Amino acid sequence: MSVSSASPPVLIIEDEPQIRRLLQLTLESNGFRVHQASSGGDGLARSATDRPEAVVLDLGLPDMDGIEVLKQIRSRSTVPVLILSVRNSEQDVISCLNAGADDYLMKPFRQGELVARVKAAIRHRQQPETRGAIIAGPVTVDLDARVVKRRGEIVRLTGTEYALLALFVRNAGRVLTHRYILEQVWGPAYAEESQYTRVYVGQLRKKLEDDPANPQLIVTESGIGYRFAV
Amino acid sequence: MDFPEDNRPDPDALLQSIRRTEETESKAKLKIFFGMSAGVGKTYDMLKAAHDAKAHGIDVVVGIVETHGRSETEALLEGLVILPRKTVEYRGTRIDEMDIDAILARRPKLVLVDELAHTNAPGSRHAKRYMDVGEILDSGIDVYSTLNVQHIESRADAVAQITGTVVRETVPDSILERADEVELIDISPDELLARLAEGKVYSPDRSKKAVESFFRLGNLTALREMSLRLTAERVDRQLRDYMRTNRIPGPWKSGQRLLVGMSGSPHSVHLIRWARRMAFTLDASWLAVHVESSATPSQAEKDLLAKNIKLARELGAEIVTTADENVGDALIRVARQENCTQILIGKPRPGTFQKSARLLQELIDKSGDLDVHVIGGEGDAKPGRRLASLLEAHSGVRQYIGAGAVPLLVAAACFPLKDLIEYQTVSLILLFTVALLPLRFGMGPVLLAAAMSAIAWDFLFIPPVFTFSVSRVPDILMLLMYFCIALVLGVLTSRTRAQERAVRIREGRAVALYTLSRDLSLxxxxxxxxxxxxxxxxxxxxxxxxxxxxxxxxxxxxxxxxxxxxxxxxxxxxxxxxxxxxxxxxxxxxxxxxxxxxxxxxxxxxxxxxxxxxxxxxxxxxxxxxxxxxxxxxxxxxxxxxxxxxxNDITKKAVVVEESEKLYKTLFNSISHEMRTPLSAIIGASETLLDDAVSERASTRHELTREIHDAAARLNRLVENLLDMTRLESGLIRPKLEWCDVRDLINSAVAKTAAELSGFRVGIDTPGDILLIRIDFALMEQVLTNLLLNASFYTPAGSEILVRAAGDGNECEITVADNGPGLPPDALEKVFDKFFRVPGSRTGGTGLGLSIARGFVEAHRGTIKAENRPGGGLRFVIRLPLEKYPVPESR
Structure with a gap:
């Protein structure tokens, strides 16, 4: 794994000083440089001047809606954005993910999880086009040759199943909302047909997972969507 | 009817009197300056009274005062606040009216409103000024107003009789009763005439005209007497009220109740006014009864009836409408039902087919102990006009033409057959036709048809044909009999049908009311x-x-x-x-x-x-x-x-408030304990950690940090439970339903509780294939998490926890079972109550988890119950409805 500089800058937009301090401690001890902003306005300014490689954005800001901050960042930059949220606000998280956020974390979260997510987000930004063979657990996916193997044996997938798997593989490590998956694989008209993803994810798991009842590759993110683990 | 036997005041009357006193004390007061005619000085006196009130520091404004150019009156307006009038546009003319909204907004203590009987310009809020006054009084503002005797509703026709002038602007008598004070402004007719002559009332040329028409000495004397009597009656009534309240023995007149019959006839107006005067003198309550019969009233009659009913209502009558073919029976019936003591009806008039006379006779025969008053009319309609209107009134000309034509047509149709069938047979066919007519026509037209049929039969069929003469004696008899039978048939069938219709109308009303009351009670x-x-x-x-x-x-x-x-x-x-x-x-x-x-x-x-x-x-x-x-x-x-x-809503709200108070108390007790425990652990452990001497030892440091972590996790669970509970209590739970795989759901919940379940054997038994249910993933995951945590908390470490899911086409069943101690049977249902704890169970836990689980499941239209397993242990069973889902197309 490589990052662009020895200590990539990360911007934290969070109004609670205590959480900010904790995030700073955790991120700095893992080799990041931390910039802080305590409000949405401040955060927008700093996201332009400090050129962070990742932004950690809290949704409960005093001055403006988190999703508004996200949209304004997105309007001029592709910097990875991680959303911090609380339980019972899945809908806000989904809106943010659909509006271009890269990942999310529900408070309270484990610090190790945060570091891993930030790193994954930065890495993903730097390799936008995934090509060649990807290895995930027992499964190998060759996106060029359109071949999927499990423990060396070719797995036969239908067209839709392959399209779904390819989407997961290209976005490995990222959380994908049901809506996003439906729009990408089936088209915008199917954005509400959540049973499609359930059925096809079920089929994929049956074909790829060691224990389909306890999946390790395509992980369910409760109330949000799926994540392809690598 | 009960008459009081001793001098005890009737409780009802007493109550009424008290109520009246209370009303007058709390309500705004109305004072009327009352006079026999214009020019007696009502406005003048009212303005003087207003100045007196102002001198006593009362906030007086002039709502509207007409001075009619009288200089003395105008002078009195000075020094009073005059509210601007409102201009109303009506058909191009601008009319100045009193601005009621300005008065209500200004909220003075007292407002002067001249000419109570005034009719407002079209487009105003109320049609009449006395209605404006009513609203002003209702809003708590005192009113001074002026009124002439000729404008009082019950005296209007008497005035018309005396002076020959029809009074259009009238006020209901009830406004006089509403008045707290009526001040009679009385001057002698001679004096008034003198003032007129001096030009103090009208300009000289108008004065002359006025003296010639309205202000004749005779008129004025009569009007004066009327106004004096009216005031005297009022005083008399007040005295009676006073006597009654204060138990002063006197001639009790209470208990009288009058019934007046009214119809859509112009005669009824007079009758109603008569009844009102009589009721007032007797201090009796009264009702005006209208009896509907099968005859269809003309539009004019309907309008007049509506007017009469309105008049009666304005004059203070209770209105009763009843349906009956026999007016006399109906009046007696209502009188008995309503405990009336006297019945008033109009005098029968000539040319009404003796119907009214018969009604009167019947009424008197059946009245028993009821008094019956027969009131004379005031001028009759012209007889010729009456007959025509009678015919029209009942059925309309068209009905007569139609009914008359039918037998003629039938006769014409039979004519070619007259050689085939005997002329006697034709009579039967015609009779049959007449018998059928009431299905379509009223009684009058049917009678006409009966007569027409007899004539047609005679003319066309009875030999000699084409003449009205009948040669043979049997034929004469037959024709006579035919005529009688046709008439009787017509009358009988019409009447039966009319009665049937009346019954149907009544039934219709009863059904309507019944349906409504049934629907409302449901x-x-x-x-x-x-x-x-x-x-x-x-x-x-x-x-x-x-x-x-x-x-x-x-x-x-x-x-x-x-x-x-x-x-x-x-x-x-x-x-x-x-x-x-x-x-x-x-x-x-x-x-x-x-x-x-x-x-x-x-x-x-x-x-x-x-x-x-x-x-x-x-x-x-x-x-x-x-x-x-x-x-x-x-x-x-x-x-x-x-x-x-x-x-009901109020009661429910009260129950909710009571419950939430109880909840609040329990919550407070439970929460304060539940929060303090982990908080003190965190504070204690972190303080020790800050102590360098202790924190140097790695093992101690690790142990203390674990303490803090566990306490924080416990605190977190508590907060989430409280938030869930709040959401449930506030009714904000709206499950966002999405298709989910049950296996996903169970895996996710088990993964979330992995730390708490680490000391247990967890078994998952899910169907091999996908099982989709429409749920809110986050909510149902919380349900399972709560059940798993509950199991981990109340069963000994090392126990087995088994999660099962199965679908049977209609329902999805998810069970969370343990092999712990189970529950006493009476606690199986109570565990879902807020803050319920099984006596003697281990401390810790919020007592909310299962309650939340039930709330969430029920929000999904599912059920959850707890049961003891046959082999020992407790099992929670969730049942959720399964829906068919559209299978995605494969590509």
């Missing part, structure tokens, strides 16, 4: 009551309805109820608001705000108004009298249903 919420009300009115009146319900706390509505079928504009809403606050009918076809698109009726409640109901018949028609009566019954029923539900 309604369990205010909204359901509203829907039932609107639907029934729509059904039985074929009308569009707008219903506005007040708030539970009596505050006014902001918008019509969504069940309303009539879309109304802001203007109509303000009419409805007026009706709501004033609790009086207004809108279309009334005197108040008639430009509205519907008629609005108030629904009154015991403490504050309940709402307003607006009705607009299809085609902008007016309600007929019986429809109006039925609607009033409807509204009364609807109001009581609304009231019932309002009280």
């Amino acid at each position: 309604a369990r919420t205010k909204d359901a009551v509203a829907e039932a009300a609107v639907a029934n009115i729509k059904k039985f009146f074929d009308a569009d309805v707008v219903l506005c319900l007040g708030q539970t706390d009596g505050d006014i509505f902001t918008a019509p109820h969504p069940a309303s079928t009539l879309a109304v504009t802001g203007k109509d809403l303000s009419v409805a608001a007026w009706v709501y606050w004033n609790e009086k009918q207004a809108g279309r076809f009334t005197d108040t705000l008639p430009s509205a698109s519907a008629t609005y009726y108030p629904m009154s409640g015991p403490r504050y108004p309940l709402g307003v109901l607006g009705v607009s018949l299809k085609g902008d028609a007016k309600l007929s009298i019986d429809q109006e009566t039925l609607l009033e019954n409807f509204i009364r029923q609807i109001a009581s249903a609304v009231e019932r539900e309002t009280l």
Whole structure:
């Protein structure tokens, strides 16, 4: 794994000083440089001047809606954005993910999880086009040759199943909302047909997972969507 | 009828008197300066009284005063606050009217309103000024006003008789009763005439004309007597009231009750006024009864009847409408039902087929102990006109032509066959035709048809044909018999049919009321009551309805109820608001705000108004009298249903408040303990950690950090439980349903509780294939998490926890089972109660987890229950409805 500089800058937009301090401690001890902003306005300014490689954005800001901050960042930059949220606000998280956020974390979260997510987000930004063979657990996916193997044996997938798997593989490590998956694989008209993803994810798991009842590759993110683990 | 045996005041009367006193004390006061005619100095005296009041520091304003250019009066206006008038545009002319809104906004203590009987310009809020005064009084402002005797409703026709002038501007007698003080401004007719001559009343040329027409000495003397008597009657009544309240023995006249029969005849007006005067003198209550019969009244009669009913109501009568073919029977029946002691009816007039005379005779025969008064008329309609109107009134000319034509046509049709069939047979065919006619026509037309058929038979069939002469004696007899039979047949069948129709109408009303009351009693919420009300009115009146319900706390509505079928504009809403606050009918076809698109009726409640109901018949028609009566019954029923539900709501609210208070207490006790425990662990452990001496030892540091972590996790669980509970309690839970794989759900919940379940053997038994249910993933995951945590908490470490899911086509069943100690049977249901703890169970835990689980499951229209497993241990069973899902197309 490589990052662009020895200590990539990360911007934290969070109004609670205590959480900010904790995030700073955790991120700095893992080799990041931390910039802080305590409000949405401040955060927008700093996201332009400090050129962070990742932004950690809290949704409960005093001055403006988190999703508004996200949209304004997105309007001029592709910097990875991680959303911090609380339980019972899945809908806000989904809106943010659909509006271009890269990942999310529900408070309270484990610090190790945060570091891993930030790193994954930065890495993903730097390799936008995934090509060649990807290895995930027992499964190998060759996106060029359109071949999927499990423990060396070719797995036969239908067209839709392959399209779904390819989407997961290209976005490995990222959380994908049901809506996003439906729009990408089936088209915008199917954005509400959540049973499609359930059925096809079920089929994929049956074909790829060691224990389909306890999946390790395509992980369910409760109330949000799926994540392809690598 | 009970007459008081001793001098004890009748409790009802006493109560009424007390109520009257209370009302007058709390309500605004009305003082009327009362005189026999114009020019006696009422306005002058009123202004002087206003100056007196002002001198006593009372806030007086002039709402409207007409000085008619009289200089003495004008001088008195100086020094008083005069509110500007409102200009109303009507057909190009500008009319100055009193500005009632300005008065209500200004809120003086006392307002002067001249000429109480004045009729307002069209487009004003009320048709009459006395209605304005009523509203001003209702809002708590005292009023001084002026009034002449000729403007009093019950005296109007007497005045017309004396002076020959028909008075159009009248006020109901009730306004005099409402007045707290009536000051008679009395000068002798000679003096008045002298003042007229001096030009103090009118300008000289008008004075001359006035003296010639209205202000004749004879007229004035009569008017003066009338006004003196009226005032005396009032004083007499006050005295009686006083005597009654203070137990002064005297001639008790209470207990009398009058009944006056009225119809759509112009004669009834006189009768009603008579009844009112008599009732007043006797200090009796009175009712005006209208008896509907099968005869269809003409439009003119209907209008007149409506006017008569309105008049009777204004004069203070109770209105009763009943249906009966026999007017006499109906009057006696109502009189007995309503405990009346005297019946008033009009004198029979000539040329009415002796019908009225028969009515009178019957009434007297059957009246028993009831007194019957027969009141004479005041000039009759011309006889010729009467007959025509009688024919028209009942059936209309067209009906007669139609009914008369039918037998002629039948006879003509039979004519070619007269050689085949005997002429006697033809008579039977014609009789049959006459017998059928009442199905379509009224009694009059049928009688005409009977006569026509006899003539046609004679002319066309009885030999010699084409003559009216009959040669043979049997034929003469037959013709006579035929004529009699046809008439009797016509009368009998008409009458039967009429009765049948009356019964049907009555039945229809009964059914309507029954249906409404059934629907209303089935309604369990205010909204359901509203829907039932609107639907029934729509059904039985074929009308569009707008219903506005007040708030539970009596505050006014902001918008019509969504069940309303009539879309109304802001203007109509303000009419409805007026009706709501004033609790009086207004809108279309009334005197108040008639430009509205519907008629609005108030629904009154015991403490504050309940709402307003607006009705607009299809085609902008007016309600007929019986429809109006039925609607009033409807509204009364609807109001009581609304009231019932309002009280219900209030009770429910009270229960909720009580429960939430209880909850709050329990919550407080439980939470303070539950929060303090982990908090003290965190604070204690972190303080120790900050102590360098201790924290140097790695193992201690690790242990303390674990303590902090565990306590924080516990605190977190508590907070999440509280948040979930709050969401449930506030009713904000709206599951966002999505298709989910049950296996995903279980895996996710087990993964989330991995730390707590680490010491247990966890088994998952899920179907091999995908099982989709439509749920809110996050909520159901929380349910399972709570059940798993519950199992981990109350069963010994090392126990087995088994999660199973299975679907059977209709239902998905998820069970979480353990092999712990189970529950006492009586606790199986109670575990779902908030803060319930099984006696003797381990401390810790919020007592909310299972309650939340049940709340969430029920939000999904599912069920959850706890049961002891046969082999030991506890099992929670969740059942959720399974839906068919559209299978995605494969590509």
